[in-house]
Amino acid sequence: MSLAMVPPAAMYGILNIASATGIVFANKAVFAWHAFSFPYALTFVHTLVTYVGMQMFLRWGVFEGRKDILSKGEGVKTKLFSLAAAYVGYIVLCNLNLNINPVGFYQISKIAVAPAVLTIDWLMYGKRSSREVMGSIGVVCLGVGMATVSDPEMSGDVFGLLVGLGSVLATALYQIWAGSIQKDLGLGSMQLLHLYIPLAAMQLGVVALFFEPLGVFAPTAKTIMGYPYSPSSVAAILISAVLGLLVNLSTFLVIGATSSLTYNVVGHIKTVIILTGGVVFFGDSMSGKKFLGILFAMGGIVWYSMIKLRESRNSSKAKALKELEQAENGLGVDKE
Numbered sequence: 001m002s003l004a005m006v007p008p009a010a011m012y013g014i015l016n017i018a019s020a021t022g023i024v025f026a027n028k029a030v031f032a033w034h035a036f037s038f039p040y041a042l043t044f045v046h047t048l049v050t051y052v053g054m055q056m057f058l059r060w061g062v063f064e065g066r067k068d069i070l071s072k073g074e075g076v077k078t079k080l081f082s083l084a085a086a087y088v089g090y091i092v093l094c095n096l097n098l099n100i101n102p103v104g105f106y107q108i109s110k111i112a113v114a115p116a117v118l119t120i121d122w123l124m125y126g127k128r129s130s131r132e133v134m135g136s137i138g139v140v141c142l143g144v145g146m147a148t149v150s151d152p153e154m155s156g157d158v159f160g161l162l163v164g165l166g167s168v169l170a171t172a173l174y175q176i177w178a179g180s181i182q183k184d185l186g187l188g189s190m191q192l193l194h195l196y197i198p199l200a201a202m203q204l205g206v207v208a209l210f211f212e213p214l215g216v217f218a219p220t221a222k223t224i225m226g227y228p229y230s231p232s233s234v235a236a237i238l239i240s241a242v243l244g245l246l247v248n249l250s251t252f253l254v255i256g257a258t259s260s261l262t263y264n265v266v267g268h269i270k271t272v273i274i275l276t277g278g279v280v281f282f283g284d285s286m287s288g289k290k291f292l293g294i295l296f297a298m299g300g301i302v303w304y305s306m307i308k309l310r311e312s313r314n315s316s317k318a319k320a321l322k323e324l325e326q327a328e329n330g331l332g333v334d335k336e
Helices: 008-032 039-059 067-072 074-100 103-111 113-125 131-149 158-185 189-211 231-257 260-282 288-331
Strands: none
Touching (some): 008 039, 008 103, 008 231, 008 260, 039 074, 039 189, 067 189, 074 103, 074 158, 103 113, 103 158, 103 260, 103 288, 113 131, 113 158, 158 189
16 A cells, blocks of 8 residues: 555544654653753754744645734733743653653653643632543542552652652643633634744743753763764754654644544554553563553543543534524524
8 A cells, every 4th residue: 555545634643643652752762862861951952943843834834824913912922921931831841751750650640631630720710520520530540640659660759750740730731821822812723833932942042041051161971062962862852853843743734634533542542652662662660550550541531532522522513503593593584
């Protein structure tokens, strides 16, 4: 079978799986195999590549630019600057989590974002979920707890656990905030990313300058300036940055060409691949209790996804019926 015969949706799904799993392994390889222990600097490189890539996608017509939104007042610029800061916090903490913790724990903490989002929505905005949703999230929390407590690499690592918790909270807050601002401004995900990514790059540059050991006057192997760069380490850093860009593009393409159900299934496939890769490539432990905990967490997140998809379909149907009734009333249609 030639590539020309493969449906575009399948190609987008494969690209999303390959890029999203590949970036985790590539980042971990940069940290563990090449000893490039500078998460802020790595994130800065990722953001610069994403900025350049977004400019290219805009020129190629992948999405429509919306810089006109910047003329609507200082409030819009403030929102974008704040969202960029939230993005910086979430991506830096996620990379720090991957740097100091095993791949398996990193992915388990990603699963924990869903219950964190619901908890923050409830505490900050008073949004309550159905009992069925709360049940699924309870299963996720049980599984995450079992997998973490039974992991000998994590159970006694207080700093690693705190970084993991911080990455979960930062990711949840970023997702809530990004969704709210995207809705307020009436933008697509790529349009919003295009507007705030240059601000994020500037902020990350400042963070890297202050919090990474530059080694300008005393360069050693443990500083950015003195790090022993090699063709393989530079290639690994650039590959991880390009994969980050491809994650954004493929996510946009998959959602546009398929359904929410397909995207959720793709997400579960990525989780399985990443957890397996952590064991195979980076020597993560996998005890029976940890494996059972992961199964519980995966089962809970699949259950949660099915519930949310069903709620979304029901909401769409209700909206369509309401619009139909309004149209009929406007036309004076007799329903009897």
